[in-house]
Amino acid sequence: MKKMNEQRMDELLSQYVDGRLSENELKEVEAMLSENASARKRLKDLLVLKDLLASKQKLTQDIGFWTRFSAELERQNQIKQNAPSFTRKFMPALSAAAAVVFIVAGSIVYQNMIKQTDQSTGGIQVSEDVPNSGRMQGQLMPFFSKIDKDRALQFSLLGTLPIDEKSKTELRMDKQSEKGYRIEVAKDSKNKANTITFDRFIAEVKPSSRQKRLIDSLLELTSRRIESSVLIGENNVMAIAPDLPNINKMMVTNIAACLEPYQRVQFERLLEANDAPYTVTVKNGTTEAENRVFQRIPQLPRDNRFVIITPDTMIYSQIQIDFDSMRKQMSEDVRALEQRREAMLKRILSKDFNRLRNSSPYPQHGNAFGHEEFFNVEIIVPADEIDQQQMHLMVQPRVRKRIMHTVSPGSAIEIRDSKDSALQNISR
Amino acid sequence: MALPLPGAGWPSKNKPYEIGVRGRSFVPSFTKTGESGSMTSDKIQHRPSAEVLKEMDDEALIKQFQNGNREVYRFLVERHQERIRNLLFSIFHDSDYIEDLAQEVFIKAYQALPHFRFEASFYTWLYRIAVNKSRDELRKKKIRRFFSFQTLDEGIENELNKRISVPPEDRDTQELVSLGLKALPEKFRIAVVLKDIDGLTYEEIAKVMDCELGTVKSRISRARSMLRKALKPLLEEV
Numbered sequence: 001m002k003k004m005n006e007q008r009m010d011e012l013l014s015q016y017v018d019g020r021l022s023e024n025e026l027k028e029v030e031a032m033l034s035e036n037a038s039a040r041k042r043l044k045d046l047l048v049l050k051d052l053l054a055s056k057q058k059l060t061q062d063i064g065f066w067t068r069f070s071a072e073l074e075r076q077n078q079i080k081q082n083a084p085s086f087t088r089k090f091m092p093a094l095s096a097a098a099a100v101v102f103i104v105a106g107s108i109v110y111q112n113m114i115k116q117t118d119q120s121t122g123g124i125q126v127s128e129d130v131p132n133s134g135r136m137q138g139q140l141m142p143f144f145s146k147i148d149k150d151r152a153l154q155f156s157l158l159g160t161l162p163i164d165e166k167s168k169t170e171l172r173m174d175k176q177s178e179k180g181y182r183i184e185v186a187k188d189s190k191n192k193a194n195t196i197t198f199d200r201f202i203a204e205v206k207p208s209s210r211q212k213r214l215i216d217s218l219l220e221l222t223s224r225r226i227e228s229s230v231l232i233g234e235n236n237v238m239a240i241a242p243d244l245p246n247i248n249k250m251m252v253t254n255i256a257a258c259l260e261p262y263q264r265v266q267f268e269r270l271l272e273a274n275d276a277p278y279t280v281t282v283k284n285g286t287t288e289a290e291n292r293v294f295q296r297i298p299q300l301p302r303d304n305r306f307v308i309i310t311p312d313t314m315i316y317s318q319i320q321i322d323f324d325s326m327r328k329q330m331s332e333d334v335r336a337l338e339q340r341r342e343a344m345l346k347r348i349l350s351k352d353f354n355r356l357r358n359s360s361p362y363p364q365h366g367n368a369f370g371h372e373e374f375f376n377v378e379i380i381v382p383a384d385e386i387d388q389q390q391m392h393l394m395v396q397p398r399v400r401k402r403i404m405h406t407v408s409p410g411s412a413i414e415i416r417d418s419k420d421s422a423l424q425n426i427s428r
Numbered sequence: 429m430a431l432p433l434p435g436a437g438w439p440s441k442n443k444p445y446e447i448g449v450r451g452r453s454f455v456p457s458f459t460k461t462g463e464s465g466s467m468t469s470d471k472i473q474h475r476p477s478a479e480v481l482k483e484m485d486d487e488a489l490i491k492q493f494q495n496g497n498r499e500v501y502r503f504l505v506e507r508h509q510e511r512i513r514n515l516l517f518s519i520f521h522d523s524d525y526i527e528d529l530a531q532e533v534f535i536k537a538y539q540a541l542p543h544f545r546f547e548a549s550f551y552t553w554l555y556r557i558a559v560n561k562s563r564d565e566l567r568k569k570k571i572r573r574f575f576s577f578q579t580l581d582e583g584i585e586n587e588l589n590k591r592i593s594v595p596p597e598d599r600d601t602q603e604l605v606s607l608g609l610k611a612l613p614e615k616f617r618i619a620v621v622l623k624d625i626d627g628l629t630y631e632e633i634a635k636v637m638d639c640e641l642g643t644v645k646s647r648i649s650r651a652r653s654m655l656r657k658a659l660k661p662l663l664e665e666v
Contacts, residue, residue, distance in 0.1 A: 018623070046656065049656055054624060056518070056602065059517050066505055068527075069505060
């Protein structure tokens with residue numbers, strides 16, 4: 001009986017504090033409170049409890065939520081689109097009946113979209129010269145896989161990515177002019193100070209846990225993007241997405257956007273100390289959090305177009321790739337990738353890649369050449385526009401001290417100016 | 429055929445890369461190739477600007493969405509993510525875990541939004557999705573206790589007792605409240621979170637939890653009683 005009374009008392013008091021009682025119930029509770037000390041104690045506890053719950057620590061607005069969410073939505077979109085239709089589902093059975101079974105791990109079919117070239121000017125090899133008259137079948141693999149946070153940050157800030165510890169080779173992105181980029185596969189730069197690890201970034205910029213989480217997410221997106229942007233294939237084919245260097249600027253912009261003004265100063269110092277390709281300056285004082293805008297990092301190369309480089313051709317082509325199955329296969333067969341990559345590196349770093357003669361019709365300008373120590377691809381495509389209006393930030397190419405290779409193997413020039421002159425010098 | 433990248437289009441022969449600013453207002457769609465956003469160029473021209481969209485209420489944004497302007501979803505997400513993340517945080521008390529859950533809730537809402545009938549407010553509807561998702565997750569994690577649905581979780585209660593018995597100056601009030609909530613059976617926990625942390629009305633909670641008003645009253649009262657007992661030393665101190 002006592003228990004029933006207690007339960008009834010609790011129910012009445014609970015609704016009393018919420019103002020949910022009828023007139024009769026209200027009278028009943030007020031009478032109970034005036035007579036019963038236990039009821040008054042319960043009421044006091046209930047009010048304190050309500051206060052404690054209402055003042056419970058809350059998560060604040062997560063400024064990176066949309067960035068991560070839209071990437072996830074896009075990923076699910078792709079999965080949905082890649083799900084086989086009814087016909088496609090049963091195609092393997094039909095193929096088997098025809099006694100022709102193709103098992104192509106990585107499922108690559110790339111179709112050459114190059115339509116024309118100016119042969120009279122000694123133009124680069126075009127679709128007709130590609131095996132199977134413009135249709136190539138084979139296995140492609142990501143050149144880079146399982147890019148950890150340190151490497152993703154290194155690429156995001158410095159535009160370099162170590163390829164191979166043994167041969168000390170790295171991939172470098174450089175904005176050489178307002179017109180375009182240069183991608184270079186070469187020996188590590190001699191200046192070993194130019195490395196930024198995530199721990200060092202944390203120590204110097206001191207992001208809050210929320211900022212750290214956001215930067216983590218951005219780096220994860222960058223890792224995925226790098227994986228899908230540099231590919232190696234059979235017959236020593238290498239494919240590089242020409243818009244990959246855009247990720248550099250986007251990431252510098254994004255990281256700067258999620259930092260507070262005082263942290264940006266540290267961030268810029270870190271970039272400067274490492275001769276990073278981009279410099280960050282704040283345009284107008286402080287930035288309101290709600291005005292921060294992040295650049296969406298595209299997870300696939302623009303229009304699935306790649307510059308495909310073989311020992312004697314360079315073409316610009318669209319490649320249809322099922323990245324999900326490729327990644328799955330990669331995770332299952334890491335060793336095969338390692339062997340393939342080693343073979344590819346030997347090839348790239350040998351003299352087999354002589355300078356290719358001319359540019360393809362698109363990109364507007366392209367060049368590839370090799371030497372004992374480097375393999376160089378110059379691609380000129382317009383940079384992505386990055387809207388920095390709402391961030392009060394300027395992310396611009398830095399005047400750099402780095403020594404870059406030139407067309408003439410063995411010699412080098414010092415890039416002192418980011419303007420066109422440097423590129424003209426290189427591509428002359 | 430691959431999807432054209434959002435905000436882009438297939439490049440023309442002459443200006444293959446002249447595709448404008450990309451990215452920041454992008455919302456991927458689940459439509460098939462060539463239907464990205466399901467909008468014709470005419471419709472795109474008549475889309476309200478971001479400033480106008482930002483000022484629109486939920487209902488107007490949803491109508492835009494249902495008319496094919498999928499980009500407005502960003503505004504709905506940004507407007508409600510804090511509440512949804514906090515709801516999930518109050519239920520699970522794990523900030524890493526709720527990240528994925530919150531994404532799943534908004535993806536589920538994105539898929540269901542074309543069928544939204546305006547019978548409830550958007551946030552109540554979103555809460556319902558979040559609560560259903562939470563229940564599924566609790567079930568998966570076997571947190572739900574079928575044989576002790578009226579009592580506190582023993583393991584968590586022991587942990588709570590241990591931490592609450594320390595001298596008052598060493599107590600972490602926030603942590604104790606979180607543990608108290610975590611010890612509650614799922615139905616009571618969700619009801620009291622919706623009422624005392626999120627500030628929903630009894631009627632809204634009934635809609636979100638899909639139950640009768642009387643059940644809501646009873647669950648809230650029961651949850652408070654259990655919490656009062658569990659946090660007794662803390663309440664007495666205050």
